[in-house]
Amino acid sequence: xxxxxxxxxxxLEFTPVPNVFFSALLDDITDIxxxxxxxxxxxxxxxxxxxxxxxxxxxxxxxxDLMRGLQGAEESLRDSLKKAVERGAIISVSVSDGSSGEVYxxxxxxxxxxxxxxxxxxxKLPGMKTVAQVPVQAEVPPDIFTxxxxxxxMLTPMIADELRDAEKxxxxxxxxxxxxxxxxxxxxxxxxxxxxxxxxxxxxxxxGTYQRDSxxxxxxxxxxxxxxxxVRR
Numbered sequence: 001x002x003x004x005x006x007x008x009x010x011x012l013e014f015t016p017v018p019n020v021f022f023s024a025l026l027d028d029i030t031d032i033x034x035x036x037x038x039x040x041x042x043x044x045x046x047x048x049x050x051x052x053x054x055x056x057x058x059x060x061x062x063x064x065d066l067m068r069g070l071q072g073a074e075e076s077l078r079d080s081l082k083k084a085v086e087r088g089a090i091i092s093v094s095v096s097d098g099s100s101g102e103v104y105x106x107x108x109x110x111x112x113x114x115x116x117x118x119x120x121x122x123x124k125l126p127g128m129k130t131v132a133q134v135p136v137q138a139e140v141p142p143d144i145f146t147x148x149x150x151x152x153x154m155l156t157p158m159i160a161d162e163l164r165d166a167e168k169x170x171x172x173x174x175x176x177x178x179x180x181x182x183x184x185x186x187x188x189x190x191x192x193x194x195x196x197x198x199x200x201x202x203x204x205x206x207x208g209t210y211q212r213d214s215x216x217x218x219x220x221x222x223x224x225x226x227x228x229x230x231v232r233r
Contacts, residue, residue, distance in 0.1 A: 037080035052114035057101045095128040118224040
């Protein structure tokens with residue numbers, strides 16, 4: 001292993017990396033080539049000017065530092081980009097610029113909006129023609145019982161009853177999101193999931209919705225429900 005001589009003295013340039021990269025992505029990336037590629041894509045996008053910010057496959061092939069890290073193998077770069085796209089770290093759009101290829105965006109709000117406009121024909125990339133995208137049927141989210149078993153643990157009859165009770169009080173997307181929150185905080189149990197739902201119903205969610213706003217049967221159902229003692233008029 002070649003020893004690093006340390007960062008030079010004087011003023012250094014820095015490349016921002018979103019905090020969520022460390023909390024939600026880094027631990028799941030086991031392929032060092034994919035990790036190098038994602039970081040180099042972030043750095044390249046940060047240096048880009050104008051709108052929208054994207055990098056092409058050709059840009060990345062010409063990135064000397066990246067290709068040296070991948071031993072100069074274009075196939076390794078293609079494989080790493082494919083994994084990064086499948087993971088959801090970056091978004092790709094197929095284009096034709098004299099030679100077929102892909103351009104890549106960071107999977108953030110700006111990147112998603114740009115890709116949506118490109119696919120809708122509302123935004124053109126200079127010198128490139130977007131290849132028509134084949135519509136993909138939206139995937140049906142798993143039911144809460146399947147989601148619990150996949151992410152939390154064995155679904156016992158008592159836990160199934162608790163989930164059914166929660167279904168009578170909370171919208172399904174709340175329960176799914178509460179399960180995801182419990183996984184994120186490594187609190188994989190039904191008590192923590194119920195506590196999340198109770199807190200959201202009292203304090204509101206980050207999207208500004210409250211339980212009483214999400215039900216069509218009015219506030220009385222919420223007050224009279226299993227967790228009605230948590231609600232104040």
